Amino acid sequence: xxxxxxxxxxxxxxxxxxxxxxxxxxxxxxxxxxxxxxxxxxxxxxxxxxxxxxxxxxxxxxxxxxxxxxxxxxxxxxxxxxxxxxxxxxxxxxxxxxxxxxxxxxxxxxxxxxxxxxxxxxxxxxxxxxxxxxxxxxxxxxxxxxxxxxxxxxxxxxxxxxxxxxxxxxxxxxxxxxxxxxxxxxxxxxxxxxxxxxxxxxxxxxxxxxxxxxxxxxxxxxxxxxxxxxxxxxxxxxxxxxxxxxxxxxxxxxxxxxxxxxxxxxxxxxxxxxxxxxxxxxxxxxxxxxxxxxxxxxxxxxxxxxxxxxxxxxxxxxxxxxxxxxxxxxxxxxxxxxxxxxxxxxxxxxxxxxxxxxxxxxxxxxxxxxxxxxxxxxxxxxxxxxxxxxxxxxxxxxxxxxxxxx
Amino acid sequence: xxxxxxxxxxxxxxxxxxxxxxxxxxxxxxxxxxxxxxxxxxxxxxxxxxxxxxxxxxxxxxxxxxxxxxxxxxxxxxxxxxxxxxxxxxxxxxxxxxxxxxxxxxxxxxxxxxxxxxxxxxxxxxxxxxxxxxxxxxxxxxx
Numbered sequence: 001x002x003x004x005x006x007x008x009x010x011x012x013x014x015x016x017x018x019x020x021x022x023x024x025x026x027x028x029x030x031x032x033x034x035x036x037x038x039x040x041x042x043x044x045x046x047x048x049x050x051x052x053x054x055x056x057x058x059x060x061x062x063x064x065x066x067x068x069x070x071x072x073x074x075x076x077x078x079x080x081x082x083x084x085x086x087x088x089x090x091x092x093x094x095x096x097x098x099x100x101x102x103x104x105x106x107x108x109x110x111x112x113x114x115x116x117x118x119x120x121x122x123x124x125x126x127x128x129x130x131x132x133x134x135x136x137x138x139x140x141x142x143x144x145x146x147x148x149x150x151x152x153x154x155x156x157x158x159x160x161x162x163x164x165x166x167x168x169x170x171x172x173x174x175x176x177x178x179x180x181x182x183x184x185x186x187x188x189x190x191x192x193x194x195x196x197x198x199x200x201x202x203x204x205x206x207x208x209x210x211x212x213x214x215x216x217x218x219x220x221x222x223x224x225x226x227x228x229x230x231x232x233x234x235x236x237x238x239x240x241x242x243x244x245x246x247x248x249x250x251x252x253x254x255x256x257x258x259x260x261x262x263x264x265x266x267x268x269x270x271x272x273x274x275x276x277x278x279x280x281x282x283x284x285x286x287x288x289x290x291x292x293x294x295x296x297x298x299x300x301x302x303x304x305x306x307x308x309x310x311x312x313x314x315x316x317x318x319x320x321x322x323x324x325x326x327x328x329x330x331x332x333x334x335x336x337x338x339x340x341x342x343x344x345x346x347x348x349x350x351x352x353x354x355x356x357x358x359x360x361x362x363x364x365x366x367x368x369x370x371x372x373x374x375x376x377x378x379x380x381x382x383x384x385x386x387x388x389x390x391x392x393x394x395x396x397x398x399x400x401x402x403x404x405x406x
Numbered sequence: 407x408x409x410x411x412x413x414x415x416x417x418x419x420x421x422x423x424x425x426x427x428x429x430x431x432x433x434x435x436x437x438x439x440x441x442x443x444x445x446x447x448x449x450x451x452x453x454x455x456x457x458x459x460x461x462x463x464x465x466x467x468x469x470x471x472x473x474x475x476x477x478x479x480x481x482x483x484x485x486x487x488x489x490x491x492x493x494x495x496x497x498x499x500x501x502x503x504x505x506x507x508x509x510x511x512x513x514x515x516x517x518x519x520x521x522x523x524x525x526x527x528x529x530x531x532x533x534x535x536x537x538x539x540x541x542x543x544x545x546x547x548x549x
Binding site: 009010015016017037038039040041042043045046050058059062063064065066068109112124125126128129132135145146147368 | 423425426431432433436439441470471506507526
């Protein structure tokens with residue numbers, strides 16, 4: 001006898017609106033379907049119809065409040081390439097430091113959420129207490145705990161001043177001490193090991209086939225990292241290596257436990273990158289073009305298309321941008337967030353697992369629905385949802401390509 | 407304000423994400439975890455709207471979430487307060503004019519008693535302050 005269990009969109013185990021439909025036979029999950037769109041806010045439309053390109057940076061930041069540097073970073077990389085704006089060296093270093101601070105905060109946040117999903121609430125509280133240190137550092141550097149609002153076409157808006165540097169170093173020292181305890185709690189605890197080892201396995205071949213990104217794919221042994229494969233900002237100076245779980249345990253299983261290992265090691269890697277960046281940060285300007293009107297005019301005149309890629313905490317983030325000369329807004333803007341592709345791996349991971357494993361497996365890819373919900377198919381006149389066949393989709397795709405080529 | 411009276415009712419909060427960017431959501435969790443530790447006052451997140459005194463809404467209400475938001479509101483027993491966390495729920499915030507928004511929240515549930523916590527996102531202190539305001543309202547009802 002098969003039953004269908006809907007989980008979400010409002011559900012205590014999911015902090016964000018998404019619906020997972022699981023078909024079960026007894027305790028065993030035999031099929032999984034994911035329904036998103038509850039979080040669609042039409043940000044691309046806003047960028048193409050309401051905002052000027054500079055305003056769009058800050059709307060892009062609101063795509064996701066957790067990794068709120070990765071989306072503006074992608075947009076800025078793409079627009080800078082089209083308009084031929086070069087950020088000064090110091091700005092590139094500051095961007096790297098900000099990205100890595102974000103990675104530490106995001107991975108620690110995830111570690112807390114994962115502990116909560118396992119029912120280990122005291123660990124959630126401990127991790128979030130530890131995380132407050134990086135939030136304080138972000139507040140010192142950016143003036144606010146969560147939003148950064150720092151990135152700008154051709155540089156950054158806020159410098160990392162000399163008085164900030166000891167604070168950041170102090171934070172690194174704090175995490176160096178906390179790291180061993182965190183590693184012990186997450187990697188040696190019996191409960192966590194039981195709930196995560198051999199749970200939600202994503203094999204190497206499936207990780208490649210599903211084109212997953214970020215820690216989810218690296219935990220399956222795929223050495224893929226934008227910072228390593230296509231370095232941008234000041235990343236070429238740091239020689240970032242993609243982290244896989246075999247660096248610690250000597251083997252790759254591709255389960256939830258491996259995803260914990262990858263994220264923990266990445267926190268350590270981020271600390272090293274920040275320290276390195278602070279030591280080698282050059283002096284100089286932080287903005288290529290401080291005059292906003294001149295900058296806007298330069299972007300308005302620019303024409304062309306480009307792709308911006310950034311290694312967000314959750315994986316590779318891609319923005320496609322097209323600018324048209326004389327057009328006030330972005331002519332075309334397409335966001336592809338990492339969760340969008342990672343979410344498809346849920347089906348592979350959840351197959352043959354138990355219902356109780358849904359929360360931790362779902363959380364193990366660090367899903368971010370606010371990033372994901374980009375596309376909606378709705379027929380307003382009839383009020384019906386429409387299912388498009390592959391022919392329809394192809395036709396629409398050709399149509400869109402033609403429209404963009406015009 | 408006497409402490410014994412003040413903490414007669416431990417507030418239970420049900421959190422609904424109605425299209426938020428997660429910025430407010432992580433600040434709500436931060437308000438509950440040890441640095442700010444609202445849990446010591448008995449304020450905690452619960453798993454069902456049927457157990458809640460306060461509904462914390464984050465995000466502008468997207469079209470898909472309208473009926474769910476209404477249903478959650480109806481499921482919560484009276485007396486109840488809606489805590490609107492963040493600029494999006496108050497006015498639409500940066501997403502105003504978007505084609506997929508039905509919010510702000512007062513348009514969806516007009517008869518709700520709303521307490522607004524502005525900010526993008528508000529600091530955990532501000533969220534705790536909002537919960538205190540909610541408590542004051544609920545205590546007033548009880549009298």
